[in-house]
Amino acid sequence: ETGVTQTPRHLVMGMTNKKSLKCEQHLGHNAMYWYKQSAKKPLELMFVYNFKEQTENNSVPSRFSPECPNSSHLFLHLHTLQPEDSALYLCASSQDQGGPRAFFGQGTRLTVV
Amino acid sequence: AQSVAQPEDQVNVAEGNPLTVKCTYSVSGNPYLFWYVQYPNRGLQFLLKYITGDNLVKGSYGFEAEFNKSQTSFHLKKPSALVSDSALYFCAVRDDAGNNRKLIWGLGTSLAVNP
Numbered sequence: 001e002t003g004v005t006q007t008p009r010h011l012v013m014g015m016t017n018k019k020s021l022k023c024e025q026h027l028g029h030n031a032m033y034w035y036k037q038s039a040k041k042p043l044e045l046m047f048v049y050n051f052k053e054q055t056e057n058n059s060v061p062s063r064f065s066p067e068c069p070n071s072s073h074l075f076l077h078l079h080t081l082q083p084e085d086s087a088l089y090l091c092a093s094s095q096d097q098g099g100p101r102a103f104f105g106q107g108t109r110l111t112v113v
Numbered sequence: 114a115q116s117v118a119q120p121e122d123q124v125n126v127a128e129g130n131p132l133t134v135k136c137t138y139s140v141s142g143n144p145y146l147f148w149y150v151q152y153p154n155r156g157l158q159f160l161l162k163y164i165t166g167d168n169l170v171k172g173s174y175g176f177e178a179e180f181n182k183s184q185t186s187f188h189l190k191k192p193s194a195l196v197s198d199s200a201l202y203f204c205a206v207r208d209d210a211g212n213n214r215k216l217i218w219g220l221g222t223s224l225a226v227n228p
Contacts, residue, residue, distance in 0.1 A: 002156065002158065004156070006156075040220070041220070042217075042218045042219065042220050043203070043218040045215065045216070056215075090156050090157065092156075092157075098207065098215075098216075100145060100162060100164060101147075101159050101162060102157075102159070102216070103159070104149075104156035104157040104158070105156050106154070106155050106156045107154075107155070107156050109154075
């Protein structure tokens with residue numbers, strides 16, 4: 001176990017649904033990240049939060065909405081997704097933004113139908 | 114601009130043989146280099162990192178990597194492969210120049226160790 005927990009592990013949703021992904025870490029880290037992992041593509045950094053403040057948004061469509069209520073929890077709210085959004089969504093944390101080492105959750109396998 | 118390349122999509126080795134997974138990088142300053150492993154249906158796990166110091170870095174599960182500045186490479190190695198090493202391996206780099214702290218990831222190399 002890495003100390004980063006993601007729920008749910010698997011999610012199937014329709015294009016009109018609204019769902020949320022949850023990430024929790026009890027490592028005392030200050031930075032948390034959302035990544036998207038698709039086959040044959042590099043890991044895509046979506047959002048970065050440092051001390052609960054969003055510090056990076058890498059041109060992510062507004063149908064993805066992050067929320068960081070405190071340094072231990074990170075959410076990704078999903079609405080009106082497209083089939084091409086199907087991917088593995090990984091949460092990670094690190095002591096401070098930029099590392100030097102990131103701890104990853106097991107990911108949520110999202111399928112949009 | 115920062116970049117990292119893993120030139121091999123897949124590496125196949127026989128159990129007990131040495132393995133190498135290749136990584137080359139491009140940065141403007143000094144590199145911070147990382148290797149992560151991803152087992153099926155799991156998140157990424159940290160293996161090892163190079164920031165400064167000895168060019169040969171030892172990490173988890175018997176893996177090591179050699180930083181070669183002249184060849185801008187950071188190949189991952191293990192003297193004797195195990196079937197359980199079969200997984201997806203990612204190289205990542207961060208440039209220490211400027212304020213950019215973003216990790217740049219390779220596409221990954223799938224390692225298959227055959228019994």
